[in-house]
Amino acid sequence: MAESYDLVIIGSGIHGAGIAQAAAARGLSVLVLEQSGIASGTSSRSSKLIHGGLRYLESGQFSLVRECLRERALLLELAPQLVKLQPFYIPVYRDTTRRPWLLRAGLSLYALLGGLQPAVRFRRVPSGLWQNLDGLDTAHLQAVFQYSDAQTDDAALTRAVMCSAQQMGAQLKIPATFTGARLGQDGERDSIIEYRHNGQIETCAATVLVNAAGPWVQQVLGRITPAPAQLGIDLVQGTHLVVPGTLTQGIYYVEAEDKRAVFVMPWQGNTLVGTTESAYHGDPAAVRPLPQEQAYLLRTLARYFPHYRSGQPVLATMAGLRVLPASGSGTEGGALSVNARSRETVLHPDQQDHPRLLTVYGGKLTTYRLTAERVMTRLAGVLPVRKVVADTRHLKLG
Numbered sequence: 574m575a576e577s578y579d580l581v582i583i584g585s586g587i588h589g590a591g592i593a594q595a596a597a598a599r600g601l602s603v604l605v606l607e608q609s610g611i612a613s614g615t616s617s618r619s620s621k622l623i624h625g626g627l628r629y630l631e632s633g634q635f636s637l638v639r640e641c642l643r644e645r646a647l648l649l650e651l652a653p654q655l656v657k658l659q660p661f662y663i664p665v666y667r668d669t670t671r672r673p674w675l676l677r678a679g680l681s682l683y684a685l686l687g688g689l690q691p692a693v694r695f696r697r698v699p700s701g702l703w704q705n706l707d708g709l710d711t712a713h714l715q716a717v718f719q720y721s722d723a724q725t726d727d728a729a730l731t732r733a734v735m736c737s738a739q740q741m742g743a744q745l746k747i748p749a750t751f752t753g754a755r756l757g758q759d760g761e762r763d764s765i766i767e768y769r770h771n772g773q774i775e776t777c778a779a780t781v782l783v784n785a786a787g788p789w790v791q792q793v794l795g796r797i798t799p800a801p802a803q804l805g806i807d808l809v810q811g812t813h814l815v816v817p818g819t820l821t822q823g824i825y826y827v828e829a830e831d832k833r834a835v836f837v838m839p840w841q842g843n844t845l846v847g848t849t850e851s852a853y854h855g856d857p858a859a860v861r862p863l864p865q866e867q868a869y870l871l872r873t874l875a876r877y878f879p880h881y882r883s884g885q886p887v888l889a890t891m892a893g894l895r896v897l898p899a900s901g902s903g904t905e906g907g908a909l910s911v912n913a914r915s916r917e918t919v920l921h922p923d924q925q926d927h928p929r930l931l932t933v934y935g936g937k938l939t940t941y942r943l944t945a946e947r948v949m950t951r952l953a954g955v956l957p958v959r960k961v962v963a964d965t966r967h968l969k970l971g
């Protein structure tokens with residue numbers, strides 16, 4: 574007899590880990606299948622920010638910003654070693670598109686959505702202090718705004734969430750590659766799931782299968798029978814570079830030549846610069862930083878930090894893939910503007926009344942806990958009710 578679980582989750586990125594934690598906290602039996610390693614996908618290649626998403630205000634995603642700010646406040650409390658508040662600086666030059674009045678309005682709205690707490694307030698940095706800003710170019714500089722947001726180690730946060738799930742009984746198999754599933758038919762309680770573990774094909778049964786495979790989401794759906802409906806998505810590549818040099822004051826939020834926001838951040842004793850947005854159509858496992866992305870990020874860095882103009886070695890590069898609603902445009906490697914597209918996480922059940930499969934599309938590191946709670950609410954009528962072990966709003970991490 575195949576072992577049976579309440580929930581089998583494919584993927585141990587931040588969403589798989591978060592859903593495993595929320596399910597184990599409800600006393601449910603959980604198995605997580607991961608093909609490579611915890612956080613080996615997008616969850617180790619993000620900008621590493623637990624942020625309210627100031628730039629989402631421009632596309633009117635107010636409820637997302639409010640939610641992100643609430644989750645940020647909670648994570649600062651639950652994981653103080655992993656999630657830390659940082660000063661963020663936005664310089665405004667003569668040719669910067671977003672003018673001081675617009676930034677002031679945006680930052681005021683941001684503070685309002687965050688309940689006017691000290692951690693969401695902003696200020697204008699007096700010009701007498703500009704020379705302290707890590708060598709920021711002051712030629713034609715008109716204003717610098719400072720506000721706060723949080724930085725994390727995305728892979729360490731994911732491991733901490735998975736560890737919390739395991740402490741409450743969730744099982745994790747690595748390397749375990751999901752190879753197929755047959756969803757329960759006509760009154761059958763369970764679906765049958767197949768995976769390759771240590772070179773062997775193994776099977777198990779689950780009341781609900783959760784597809785948290787990030788950019789592999791459609792590949793996983795393609796291995797399920799009867800074939801579930803798929804939502805149209807685009808994979809959008811984002812690259813970061815690590816260059817030598819430490820920033821002592823915080824994180825810089827600058828405008829690149831195409832008007833996109835780029836972050837320049839302190840990272841493990843060096844400086845992390847990112848990100849880009851390029852269309853991607855290949856195998857998610859084969860995503861690599863592109864030469865044009867590297868050149869774009871180095872040009873942006875040199876534009877704002879003159880001491881990088883003489884050229885710097887690049888210590889590391891990394892590329893991750895966002896899952897966004899399909900737009901129907903974008904050539905391979907072509908730069909995209911995706912800011913206006915929704916960053917809301919989409920939970921897609923195979924059937925409305927009695928889901929046997931739930932797929933997670935998109936999402937953010939910042940809101941992983943809320944997404945996991947929403948998955949639990951969506952599956953409430955299907956999963957058994959067990960003795961509650963904990964509440965994720967109070968579970969310390971790390």
Ligand SMILES: Cc1cc2nc3c(=O)[nH]c(=O)nc-3n(C[C@H](O)[C@H](O)[C@H](O)COP(=O)(O)OP(=O)(O)OC[C@H]3O[C@@H](n4cnc5c(N)ncnc54)[C@H](O)[C@@H]3O)c2cc1C
Binds near residue numbers: 610613811
């Ligand atoms: C460039 C970039 C910057 C970002 N910056 C931020 C940020 O600063 N802040 C923020 O909040 N969000 C950010 N995001 C969004 C955030 O990083 C992602 O939404 C999140 O990490 C996605 O996590 P996930 O668990 O859905 O996917 P992943 O982390 O990709 O995890 C999916 C897992 O599934 C596994 N898997 C796939 N197929 C199988 C299979 N067949 N069998 C077993 N396992 C399988 C993979 O190995 C992988 O480990 C960023 C995203 C990108 C791309």
